[in-house]
Every structure is written in structure tokens, then in C-alpha cells.
Amino acid sequence: MNEADEREIRDVLARYTDLWIRHEMDGWGALFTEDCDFITHQGIWWRTRAENVAGHKDVPAPVLAQKGNYTQDVVGVQAVTPDVAIVHTAWSWPGHVPSGSAGPEDRRGLVTLVMTKAGGRWLIRAAHNTRADGFPPPAGASG
Structure with missing residues (x-):
């Protein structure tokens, strides 16, 4: 991979993080292909840009207010x-x-992305977000 492509990929991911923190999901969604796949840290699988954006827009106001603490690094x-x-990022919240x-x-985790270059532009074709800090046990669970 040449330096210009890697720099562009890193720039896309910097915009991804900035737009996500500001909750500008339409702009964030434009970084994905129309037929993208996104698997959330909870195992929800969105199969189009529209599903991905709609799912990420559906966030309670108290959570939105906390997004400023989020970081993500390639x-x-x-x-x-x-x-x-193939791009891997590490995030922390x-x-x-x-x-x-x-x-x-x-919270912290990893995102694996498949990025494709089309029309001279790098876009995200698939993303899989995985929490690395584990999940709390379900209510009422022991041990």
C-alpha cells in the first residue's frame, strides 16, 4: 500500500471518529458504502448504509452528552x-x-473494518465492533 492511500484511510477514520463524537450520523454514514455491513458490539447486524445510520441515530440524549470522552485510534x-x-482501530470510552x-x-474495544477504494475514494464496506472490556452479567445472573 502506498503512503497516500494509507494517509487517506487514516483521514477517513479521523473523520469517522469526529463525526461519531459530534453525532453527525448522516455525514458519518457517507463514509460507508451503500451496501455496507456493520456489526455492533452487541451483535446487531445492519446490512445497508441506511440501516447503519438509522441504528446509530437511535441513541438516548444522556449517552449523546457523553460522547466527548470517546477516542479511537488506528x-x-x-x-x-x-x-x-483491512483496518483495525482501538477505541476507549x-x-x-x-x-x-x-x-x-x-469501556474499550476494537473495530475491524474492510475498506474499499472506488472512484478514487476510500469507503468502509464492513465494520465489526467488539468490546474488549467484556459485558456485565445479565440481571440476576450469578458467578
Whole structure:
């Protein structure tokens, strides 16, 4: 992969993070192909840009107010072909208070993305978000 392509990929992911933090989901969605796949950290699978954007817009106001604590860093870019790349990012959301929670959680995770170059532009074709800090046990679960 040449330096210009890697720099453009990193720029796309910087815009991705900025737009996500500001909750500008229509602009964020424009970074994805129309036929993108997005698997959330909860295992929800959206199969189009429209589903992905709609799902990410549906966020309670108290969660939106906390997005400023979120960070994401590109930790790897690897070319598969000249027009396809695998990208890994690491994200962190310290002090996140989920809806209905009694207290804050320090969340972190990884996102694996497949990016494709079409029309001279890198877009996200697929993304899989995985929490690396684990999930709390279901209510009433023991052990």
C-alpha cells in the first residue's frame, strides 16, 4: 500500500471518529458504502448504509452528552489488494454511564473494518465492533 492511500484511510477514520463524537450520523454514514455491513458490539447486524445510520441515530440524549470522552485510534492498516484494506482501530470510552446504569464504566474495544477504494475514494464496506472490556452479567445472573 502506498503512503497516500494509507494517509487517506487514516483521514477517513479521523473523520469517522469526529463525526461519531459530534453525532453527525448522516455525514458519518457517507463514509460507508451503500451496501455496507456493520456489526455492533452487541451483535446487531445492519446490512445497508441506511440501516447503519438509522441504528446509530437511535441513541438516548444522556449517552449523546457523553460522547466527548470517546477516542479511537488506528492501530493497523494492511492492504489486501490495491483497492481493499483491512483496518483495525482501538477505541476507549472512559466514564461511560449506560442508560439505566447506576455508575460509570470504562469501556474499550476494537473495530475491524474492510475498506474499499472506488472512484478514487476510500469507503468502509464492513465494520465489526467488539468490546474488549467484556459485558456485565445479565440481571440476576450469578458467578
